[in-house]
Amino acid sequence: MTGTDASAGTGSRDVAGAQKPFGPVAAVFIAAGIGSLVLGILTMAAEASASIKSMLEWSKAVGPLMGKTLVSSAAFFISWGVLHAAWKSKDPEPRKVWIWTSVLVLLGLLGTFPIFFQLFAGE
Amino acid sequence: MSFTSREFWTIVHGMGLGAAFLLAFAGGLAGLWSLRPGLVTDAGVVERAKRLKIGTWTMAVAAWLTVLTGSFIVYPWYRADTTGACEESFTEACGAKYALLADSATAQWHEFGMEWKEHIAWIAPLLATAVAVAVSYYGVKLVREQGIKKVLIIAFCAAFAIAGIAGALGAFITKAAPVI
Numbered sequence: 001m002t003g004t005d006a007s008a009g010t011g012s013r014d015v016a017g018a019q020k021p022f023g024p025v026a027a028v029f030i031a032a033g034i035g036s037l038v039l040g041i042l043t044m045a046a047e048a049s050a051s052i053k054s055m056l057e058w059s060k061a062v063g064p065l066m067g068k069t070l071v072s073s074a075a076f077f078i079s080w081g082v083l084h085a086a087w088k089s090k091d092p093e094p095r096k097v098w099i100w101t102s103v104l105v106l107l108g109l110l111g112t113f114p115i116f117f118q119l120f121a122g123e
Numbered sequence: 124m125s126f127t128s129r130e131f132w133t134i135v136h137g138m139g140l141g142a143a144f145l146l147a148f149a150g151g152l153a154g155l156w157s158l159r160p161g162l163v164t165d166a167g168v169v170e171r172a173k174r175l176k177i178g179t180w181t182m183a184v185a186a187w188l189t190v191l192t193g194s195f196i197v198y199p200w201y202r203a204d205t206t207g208a209c210e211e212s213f214t215e216a217c218g219a220k221y222a223l224l225a226d227s228a229t230a231q232w233h234e235f236g237m238e239w240k241e242h243i244a245w246i247a248p249l250l251a252t253a254v255a256v257a258v259s260y261y262g263v264k265l266v267r268e269q270g271i272k273k274v275l276i277i278a279f280c281a282a283f284a285i286a287g288i289a290g291a292l293g294a295f296i297t298k299a300a301p302v303i
Contacts (some may be wrong), residue, residue: 020264025271028256029278032249043242061199069194069245076249098274101253105246105281112242114235 023087026097028080033104035076040111042068048120129200129302136192137297141290144185148283151178155258155276158266172263179255179279186248186286193293198241200302219300232299236292244289250282 046053046064056067110116126134154175157163163171202220204210209217213225223233254275258265265272 020261022271024260025253025257028253032253035249036246039242039245059195059199061203062195063202065194065198065241068242069190072245076252094271094274101278105250108246109243109285112239112246114238118238 021087021089021091022094022097023090023092024084026090026092026094027083027087029097029101030083030104031076031080033101033108034079035072036105036108037111038075038108039068039072040108040117042071043112044117044120047117048122050122127303129197132192132196133297133302136189136197137290137293140185140189140192144182144189144283144286147178147182147185148279151175151182151254151279152276152283154178155272155279158272159269160266163266168263168266172258172265175258175265176255176262179251179258182279182282183248183251183255186251186282189286190244190248193244194241197302201237219296219302222300223296229299232296236296240289240292240296243285247282247286247289250278250285254279254282 042052042056046056046068053064056064056071058066058070154171158168158171158175201218203218204221205216205218206212206214209221210224213221220233220237223229223237257271257275261268261271265275
């Protein structure tokens with residue numbers, strides 16, 4: 001998903017006067033999608049593999065939930081930072097950003113749904 | 124009349140932060156919905172945008188604090204295996220998780236309810252933060268970005284719905300087996 005330079009943008013959003021590039025908003029939404037997806041993947045992976053589950057168990061009291069949630073939160077903040085730096089003056093197409101965000105969040109929701117992730121339960 | 128430390132944190136997690144989240148959502152949604160050029164004056168937009176920032180950031184912060192207190196303070200009490208053999212033989216000293224699993228009539232509250240709640244809840248702060256960032260970024264200009272505003276409303280409602288699922292499951296699980 002590449003963006004065009006904001007200064008080259010035309011269309012209805014110019015009506016606002018000094019148009020703001022959409023890149024920073026796109027960055028945080030795609031990052032939210034990435035964080036959700038990572039949470040879904042880790043939830044399925046921990047269910048499927050005992051070694052991954054124990055790798056994510058950073059605290060005996062909290063169990064693997066600590067690793068899953070902190071890694072997915074880190075994925076959100078890091079991808080937000082990286083995408084923000086890359087897109088801060090860009091103007092990616094909003095429609096594509098919303099679609100990608102929806103797909104990533106929906107995959108994250110699927111991966112964290114027990115009836116789905118328990119299908120991957122290891123022996 | 125007093126609370127134990129566990130009761131206190133359960134109240135902070137479920138009722139205190141939950142109430143803040145609910146109030147911030149209601150305020151934020153009303154603000155986003157009514158932010159239309161024909162409905163407010165220029166001065167009104169400035170005032171409305173400020174309130175909108177406060178509402179959306181309050182919701183985002185409340186969402187983060189709710190998952191942090193829930194996962195790292197309350198949840199360890201819920202899953203505490205105090206005897207080291209709670210899975211095999213449940214005693215009063217075991218966490219609420221084992222009380223649920225000990226009875227086939229309540230086991231699904233853990234196997235489905237808590238398993239869903241503990242994971243899905245973490246998606247709410249991601250979406251709430253994204254909305255708060257977008258609202259802060261556009262500020263008063265959001266009134267002219269009606270297409271973006273509509274998507275922000277959807278994301279805002281999605282964050283609320285996700286938190287609502289987690290909150291409702293939490294209430295039902297606590298009713299079946301309170302963390303005490």
